[in-house]
Amino acid sequence: MNADLNAKSMVPVTILTGFLGAGKTTLLKRILTEYHGKRIAVIENEFGPESIDNDLLVQDLDEEIVELNNGCVCCTVRGDLMRTLNNLRERRQAGELNFERVIIETTGMANPGPVCQTFFMDDDIADYYRLDAVVTIVDAKHGMTTLDQQEEAQKQVGFADRLLISKKDLVNEADYQTLRHRLIKINPRATITPVNFGETDLQSILDVSGFNLNAILDVDPDFLESDHPDAADDHSHDHAHAHAHEHDGDCSPACGHHEHHHKAHSDDIGAFVFRSNRPFDPERLEDFLSGIVQVFGPDLMRYKGILYLKGINRRMLFQGVHMLMSAEPGKAWLAKDKKGSKMVFIGRHLPQEIFTQGLENCLV
Known part of the structure; x- marks a missing residue:
């Protein structure tokens, strides 16, 4: 309070x-x-x-x-x-x-x-x-x-x-x-x-x-969900966009998208989400996150999530900016709640497979 x-x-x-x-x-x-x-x-x-x-x-x-x-x-x-x-x-x-x-x-x-x-x-x-x-x-x-x-x-x-x-x-x-x-x-x-x-x-x-x-x-308790309304909307929009430009030859200036129509965009900054319904071992998770922050901290923009930890009857909420990370207890898990962890990482050239494998190794 x-x-x-x-x-x-x-x-x-x-x-x-x-x-x-x-x-x-x-x-x-x-x-x-x-x-x-x-x-x-x-x-x-x-x-x-x-x-x-x-x-x-x-x-x-x-x-x-x-x-x-x-x-x-x-x-x-x-x-x-x-x-x-x-x-x-x-x-x-x-x-x-x-x-x-x-x-x-x-x-x-x-x-x-x-x-x-x-x-x-x-x-x-x-x-x-x-x-x-x-x-x-x-x-x-x-x-x-x-x-x-x-x-x-x-x-x-x-x-x-x-x-x-x-x-x-x-x-x-x-x-x-x-x-x-x-x-x-x-x-x-x-x-x-x-x-x-x-x-x-x-x-x-x-x-x-x-x-x-x-x-x-x-x-927004579902801000990490893959079926977030924004993501769902844009999947259909992207599909429509691809078909809206099926014509022979190059786009002309009048087409309005000649600058980027034929170009694939590979951004340095990207995001991925980790989810699991199994609880984390708190000590293993703390060690892993500390190591990840030390190695990849300069390339981590924002990271945030809800953690389901073994032996703790509350959600643990965590977030960070670069190498600065914080955590605090959230709401208690209720009997009707579907327990699970959701974490989003946003950063530059982050190795998703290393993060995912490491987090999975921290699960009970």
Whole structure:
């Protein structure tokens, strides 16, 4: 109970990332200028011609934090993110600033992993802020090309709790479904929503609780199921897409998908799920997971699951980012429950057979 109360008093943080030109700045300008009734501190780390602080907010380049007339705060990162977060914390505790939540914008080329790790590595930050979710914006028109050419874009998709697809009106339905299917293959646990940034519901990207194990499993207990509605929908869409383009010769520019129609996409980032109805031996599992994290940690984006452990009458919930892993007890198993473990691993070139064989060796 105390842990729940403590979590509610912490400042929730959303990490906003996405492809270059996908619309992060458009969304942030709306947050920072609209009277939406929410007091938000935006930490802005996008340097360049489209940066908010260059053309909208900061007149005094020596000032890092600017208060806005809609109750928000804009903060530009000119140094270390930990220092910036602690500065905001100190000024809020002193009553100098008033905000209810934080949104961190990463650069379009950034890997969100190190930003996520900030909230696990610094005690002052971990005690004061609660990492809520990673939200990634994908450009529908250039998304396939960006995923082909930039591994960082694949990492942004792999870390996401929410995927927002912008510019859907610039592509046909078949191409949109092809992109959506690819995103699901990279990250089957993220919710996918097409968005128009003039009408984005802020509530859909706030209070996601993507890093709160109990919360996400309560909201979507089947998020690891292979027959998740998203996966089922996209199987049929992919099938339809293949038949929609049966014509002789190459696609022409007018066809709309000449850039990627004939090309197989082999993404560096991918996901797989492990399931078993047999219980794990707790000690063997802990040893195996510790070893896996040591060896493959840099390539592990996100991993999460529900564990059925021998001798423990509760679900054990676990998750991790890179080499940082945590576990906590979940709900008790009831007599009517079908006990079992479900685990999802998202990462770069992960050897599924090694993971699967190792996990099977940990079963009782």
